[in-house]
Amino acid sequence: MNTIPSEITWLAATAILTGVLWVPYIVNRFQELGPPSMEWFPPPDPEPRAPWAGRAVRAHSNAVENLVVFAPMALGVVMAGVSTPATALACEIYFFARLSHAFVAILGFPIIPRTVAFLTGVGAQMILAISIIHA
Numbered sequence: 001m002n003t004i005p006s007e008i009t010w011l012a013a014t015a016i017l018t019g020v021l022w023v024p025y026i027v028n029r030f031q032e033l034g035p036p037s038m039e040w041f042p043p044p045d046p047e048p049r050a051p052w053a054g055r056a057v058r059a060h061s062n063a064v065e066n067l068v069v070f071a072p073m074a075l076g077v078v079m080a081g082v083s084t085p086a087t088a089l090a091c092e093i094y095f096f097a098r099l100s101h102a103f104v105a106i107l108g109f110p111i112i113p114r115t116v117a118f119l120t121g122v123g124a125q126m127i128l129a130i131s132i133i134h135a
Contacts (some may be wrong), residue, residue, distance in 0.1 A: 006088035059105035061069035073128035090127035097121035
């Protein structure tokens, strides 16, 4: 029986997290604006009135932007056959860094915890990149 590499499991978890980060701010949009109209070209949404909802939009965008970097590296580690306990741990750390980043961003924590979470994820990406480059 084949087992799925840990890197792929954490990649899937990260993709799922990124895929659901839009839910809180869409709930806010419905609360503030009501259901969308059925126009072909509805006007653009105004900025959210709730500060947390604006932060949620930015946290989701940041997660999407970083998934584009993380996913190919996680897949590359597995495809290149350079999967190690360190690369598996890097993928796990990346997931929790992104979860933490979203949490502290949406709740409006100061910049330092958000930056630490972001840079932790970048560090995990660098471990993957180094593993591929030195393969």
